[in-house]
Amino acid sequence: MHRFLNIRMVIVLVITIISIFVFSYLVRSCSKDQLILAKVSNVVVAPYETISFSDSTRGAEEWLWEFGNGDTYHMQKGKYSFTEEGKYQIRLTVNQKAEKYFKIEVKSKEDGKNESPLINIIAPIVALQNELIVFKGDGNAEKWRWEFGESGRVDAREKKTLYAFKQPGLYSVLLSTETTKYPIRHQIEIVAQYQENDSTDALSVIGEDIKTNLQAIVNGRSFNTHYNKVLKRYLCGNANTIVVTNNNKFNDFYSYCQGLKIIGKSNKTIIENVIVDLDEVNTSCISQLTIIQYDLAKR
Known part of the structure; x- marks a missing residue:
């Protein structure tokens, strides 16, 4: 009798151990956190x-x-x-x-090796009052001095800088370097902030579409689908297009979208508004995105 009970206990123990191994295997096989090698x-x-x-x-x-x-x-x-x-x-x-x-x-392995000896200013010719504008120096130099015409002094010393004009008007932006005898001039018209613009409706529609795709990334939808839609349709494939967030944070478009994907996993971010700035040379491309967003958890 005791021998029969011992055999029965051994059988139960063996079945239990096998069940545990099978269950563990099934859990690992079905887990979405499976280690990918x-x-x-x-x-x-x-x-x-x-x-x-x-x-x-x-x-x-x-x-x-x-x-x-x-x-x-x-x-x-x-x-x-x-x-x-x-x-x-x-x-x-x-x-x-x-x-x-x-x-x-x-990227091309020749990037940055064939800069022109001539200095140029890359910037829009029309912008809005209080709008953050990207000014970029083009050419071979080490020292950059920007004068935007409002303060009467040197306003920035970087090759690429941002500036917002406080008053509307016509300004001559001056850029000096150690390789130029006289300053390079760029004329820009600053339009009053609330002046009507014929392209406002079209740009608003583009901004809404970009906003929808960015919100989809936050919400966990396909990153590649929504990222590439904006990249190819509006940014002419330029993943380094500058993104200004809440008027004080700056990223390239790719890094910004990656950030949206990450924060979307932990809290609810709302893309409230997207303002687009068209490229001066190729007006079918966007040169800058200004985005207003907020986190629900912080409100």
């Missing part, structure tokens, strides 16, 4: 330069590689090359559940 060869490449990618995740049977530009790949490993400069986020989805992300920057 994947890699991408380079994080900075030139256009048409080949990158290699591969995955060695245990138990992986299905792969979906998304390259951030609409292209996809469904094999365990392979090679790929980007044709256009910019910043991309590669997403790997394993077994339709677990995900891993890789950031890739595509």
Whole structure:
């Protein structure tokens, strides 16, 4: 009798141990936090330069590689090359559940090596009163001195700077460097803040569309879909377009969108307004986004 009970206890114990192992395996298999063992060869490449990618995740049977530009790949490993400069986020989805992300920057290896010896000012010719305007010096110099014509003195000493005119009017912006004998001049008209503008309605519609896509990123929708929609439709593919947040914080567009994705996981951020500034040369592209946003948790 005692022998029968001992055998029965051993059987129950064995079944219990097996059940625990099976349950643990199923939990690990179904978990969205499964460890992804994947890699991408380079994080900075030139256009048409080949990158290699591969995955060695245990138990992986299905792969979906998304390259951030609409292209996809469904094999365990392979090679790929980007044709256009910019910043991309590669997403790997394993077994339709677990995900891993890789950031890739595509840029020409000759960037910054062939600057012109002539100094120029890159800035709009018309802007609004109290609007933060980007002024950029173009050319080969080390010392930059900006005079915007309101204060009667040097206002900034960086190659790229921001300035907002307090009063409407016509201003001559002066830029001096150690390589120029006389200052470079740029004339800009500052329009009263509430003056009617024929393009206001069109720009408002664009701002609303960008606002909708940014809010979608905050809400956890597909990053690549909404990021690339704004990037290609409005920014002419320039991921370094400047974003001014709440009039005092500055980012490139890619970094700003990555920040939205991260904070969207922890609190509710509301994109309240998006104001667009068109490029002076290519008026079909946006040169700056001014964004007003707030966190519900802080209100």
